[in-house]
Amino acid sequence: MNNGRPVVLIVEDSALIRMGAVDLVLAAGYEALEARDADEAIRILELRNDIDLVFTDVQMPGTMDGIKLSHYIRDRWPPVKLMVASGAAILEESSLPSGSRFFSKPYDDHTITDAMALLLLSETPSLPTA
Amino acid sequence: MARFRLGHAKMLLSSFQSVASAVLPSNDALRESPAPEANFMPISPTLHFEAASTLAVVVSSHEPLLFLSDDLKIIAASASFCRAFEIDPASVPGRRFSELGDGEWAMPKLESLLMATASGSVNIQAYELELKRLNQKTRQLVVNAQTLDDGDINHIRLLVAVTDVTDARAEARLKDDLIRDKAILLQEVQHRVANSLQIIASVLMQSARRVQSEEARGHLHNAHHRVMSIAALQRQLSTSPGGSVELRTYFKQLCQSLGASMIADPERLSIQVTADNSAVEADVSVSLGLIVTELVINALKHAFPDERSGTILVDYQSSGKDWTLSITDDGIGMPAGSDAPKAGLGTGIVEALVKNLGGEINLSDAGPGTIVKISHQESAGSQTSFSNAA
Numbered sequence: 284m285n286n287g288r289p290v291v292l293i294v295e296d297s298a299l300i301r302m303g304a305v306d307l308v309l310a311a312g313y314e315a316l317e318a319r320d321a322d323e324a325i326r327i328l329e330l331r332n333d334i335d336l337v338f339t340d341v342q343m344p345g346t347m348d349g350i351k352l353s354h355y356i357r358d359r360w361p362p363v364k365l366m367v368a369s370g371a372a373i374l375e376e377s378s379l380p381s382g383s384r385f386f387s388k389p390y391d392d393h394t395i396t397d398a399m400a401l402l403l404l405s406e407t408p409s410l411p412t413a
Numbered sequence: 414m415a416r417f418r419l420g421h422a423k424m425l426l427s428s429f430q431s432v433a434s435a436v437l438p439s440n441d442a443l444r445e446s447p448a449p450e451a452n453f454m455p456i457s458p459t460l461h462f463e464a465a466s467t468l469a470v471v472v473s474s475h476e477p478l479l480f481l482s483d484d485l486k487i488i489a490a491s492a493s494f495c496r497a498f499e500i501d502p503a504s505v506p507g508r509r510f511s512e513l514g515d516g517e518w519a520m521p522k523l524e525s526l527l528m529a530t531a532s533g534s535v536n537i538q539a540y541e542l543e544l545k546r547l548n549q550k551t552r553q554l555v556v557n558a559q560t561l562d563d564g565d566i567n568h569i570r571l572l573v574a575v576t577d578v579t580d581a582r583a584e585a586r587l588k589d590d591l592i593r594d595k596a597i598l599l600q601e602v603q604h605r606v607a608n609s610l611q612i613i614a615s616v617l618m619q620s621a622r623r624v625q626s627e628e629a630r631g632h633l634h635n636a637h638h639r640v641m642s643i644a645a646l647q648r649q650l651s652t653s654p655g656g657s658v659e660l661r662t663y664f665k666q667l668c669q670s671l672g673a674s675m676i677a678d679p680e681r682l683s684i685q686v687t688a689d690n691s692a693v694e695a696d697v698s699v700s701l702g703l704i705v706t707e708l709v710i711n712a713l714k715h716a717f718p719d720e721r722s723g724t725i726l727v728d729y730q731s732s733g734k735d736w737t738l739s740i741t742d743d744g745i746g747m748p749a750g751s752d753a754p755k756a757g758l759g760t761g762i763v764e765a766l767v768k769n770l771g772g773e774i775n776l777s778d779a780g781p782g783t784i785v786k787i788s789h790q791e792s793a794g795s796q797t798s799f800s801n802a803a
Contacts, residue, residue, distance in 0.1 A: 303615020370607030389611035389644045392618045393674045
């Protein structure tokens with residue numbers, strides 16, 4: 284949270300899709316941060332401790348794809364909520380950390396903002412956010 | 414391979430070199446012995462002439478064939494065999510199997526199997542082996558062998574079919590590789606399509622959030638719905654084999670996505686899908702999906718003003734090549750006459766697609782609400798239907 288506004292980090296290598304995701308997050312009234320790949324996302328997560336939710340693509344260049352990134356985040360920053368989107372049609376939510384949500388592309392903006400609102404409402408069982 | 418029963422024809426034909434062969438006294442050819450020759454102990458050699466017709470059949474066989482005596486001496490080899498394995502036909506008769514060519518056929522395991530076949534204890538079925546020749550690529554062979562039963566137990570003959578499957582195997586491997594490559598490529602393409610559709614959908618939604626005019630926003634939202642309708646199909650296609658689309662699943666996905674973005678209060682409005690088990694080709698399903706999209710959007714926008722609650726029902730039933738798609742709402746009904754709204758892009762899209770599918774649109778009052786029925790009757794054009802006569 285930043286001044287009472289939830290902070291959402293968007294991880295997406297396609298510039299136009301990232302732009303669209305940032306726009307929808309802003310329109311939903313959240314603060315948006317953006318990263319082009321997993322490594323950049325991790326750097327941002329290390330710098331800021333107010334990120335509430337990470338919305339990531341799966342297929343990205345770099346050392347980690349979105350699935351690995353989501354597991355990494357769950358291990359290192361357990362309270363951060365996770366949403367994953369992919370152009371691959373079938374992806375089991377079971378391959379993702381528990382509690383994270385999967386969406387196939389193209390996703391509907393409303394579906395994404397509804398899911399974000401639900402996840403941000405839900406209480407984190409572990410650490411309270413700083 | 415069929416079993417041949419040979420007659421005891423003892424005639425000789427000059428065109429074939431008949432081979433007089435000795436008959437073995439015993440059949441214990443399988444006995445393990447380093448030199449098979451040791452078994453070959455004719456007691457009272459009897460002359461036995463091969464039927465000329467048998468030899469003719471063997472020699473002219475399209476499939477490489479060998480005709481052997483029970484001590485694995487070659488009585489005849491088909492021309493196809495000599496050609497396939499580069500063996501001089503003149504060198505063949507009377508030679509031992511293992512001495513064929515430059516000795517490349519001397520394979521102890523095969524020889525022992527042939528001996529066992531001659532003794533009647535086994536039949537060689539699709540035995541696979543590799544033929545290795547100097548300065549030549551190894552060939553993969555499939556061997557089938559069986560004895561010919563001519564009623565004379567002292568006159569054992571073996572028919573050995575040798576098929577070179579090297580090329581066929583290579584072709585099958587190539588085909589497997591191609592199929593795998595194709596699957597990977599298809600996945601890649603689907604992934605790209607999904608991403609491209611995401612870009613289009615994102616851009617449309619960004620524009621919709623920015624424009625001031627309510628009407629322009631409506632048009633952008635409609636464009637977004639059309640893109641999502643095609644995306645739902647794309648998703649359905651990528652998970653269904655054979656390129657056919659199961660309509661119920663597709664329509665459900667479609668209506669779920671339309672509802673998610675257009676229905677603010679799911680308690681007030683809902684969309685239901687009741688389609689039969691029909692599956693149609695991809696291009697037909699694109700049209701049907703777009704028609705459903707347009708008609709559902711239209712009903713959501715116009716049939717339930719002033720917080721009116723209700724249900725939209727999407728149904729598809731088919732029988733043979735005939736089908737009916739209907740979108741029914743229990744809203745306020747369509748205004749008629751001068752109150753009827755000017756036909757928009759949506760109407761144009763529906764009309765064009767229905768025409769393309771060879772269907773007819775029928776609009777009627779559902780009391781309350783409206784039924785839009787699109788039906789396709791295969792028999793409607795050329796044949797006179799019985800029900801029409803009534």
